[in-house]
Amino acid sequence: MxxxxxxxxxxxxxxxxxxxxxxxxxxxxxxxxxxxxEAVDAQWAQVENQYQRRYDLIPNLVETVKGYAxxxxxxxxxxTEARSRAGGVINVSADVLNDPQAxxxxxxxxxxxSGALQRLLAVAENYPDLxxxxxxxxxxDQLEGTENRIAVERRRFNETVQGYNSFIRQFPRMFIANxxxxxxxxxxxxxxxxxxxxxxxxx
Numbered sequence: 001m002x003x004x005x006x007x008x009x010x011x012x013x014x015x016x017x018x019x020x021x022x023x024x025x026x027x028x029x030x031x032x033x034x035x036x037x038e039a040v041d042a043q044w045a046q047v048e049n050q051y052q053r054r055y056d057l058i059p060n061l062v063e064t065v066k067g068y069a070x071x072x073x074x075x076x077x078x079x080t081e082a083r084s085r086a087g088g089v090i091n092v093s094a095d096v097l098n099d100p101q102a103x104x105x106x107x108x109x110x111x112x113x114s115g116a117l118q119r120l121l122a123v124a125e126n127y128p129d130l131x132x133x134x135x136x137x138x139x140x141d142q143l144e145g146t147e148n149r150i151a152v153e154r155r156r157f158n159e160t161v162q163g164y165n166s167f168i169r170q171f172p173r174m175f176i177a178n179x180x181x182x183x184x185x186x187x188x189x190x191x192x193x194x195x196x197x198x199x200x201x202x203x
Contacts, residue, residue: 068130
């Protein structure tokens with residue numbers, strides 16, 4: 001009788017210990033996933049900040065160029081329209097990271113704006129007075145700095161996402177991730193020529 005009771009107590013003890021261990025394992029990994037997901041969202045906010053900074057520079061840049069090259073209406077219109085399209089997807093929630101199509105639209109709008117800006121700055125090459133304008137030079141420097149910060153924040157974002165994605169895909173964490181609704185986040189894809197910093201300076 002006593003022997004049977006002891007065995008039953010040992011079995012119950014083992015079950016309790018296993019249950020506590022499983023709970024601790026689940027809770028620890030769940031909390032780590034939450035922390036990593038929050039880190040991704042925080043880094044996303046940094047990316048958005050830099051895109052917003054560029055977005056805010058454009059009206060002054062366009063007005064300055066227009067003052068010297070008003071007949072370059074096609075390029076000025078392209079920049080204005082690209083800015084308008086990009087503006088609709090700059091301040092989007094971090095939920096876009098869970099929607100590959102929405103994330104792709106965000107990237108496409110920003111890439112279109114980058115291309116339009118490069119065409120606008122190339123136009124300035126034909127206007128020596130514009131290239132010498134102090135306001136234009138200051139805006140050009142700010143834009144160059146912003147483009148570099150965008151590249152840095154995008155790289156940091158991808159590194160943060162890689163850490164998160166790797167963590168939730170590892171065995172056996174993948175089961176916890178699936179149960180708790182943690183899904184892989186999207187990466188920024190390289191754009192053509194992305195390995196080279198955008199050149200917005202003139203000789």
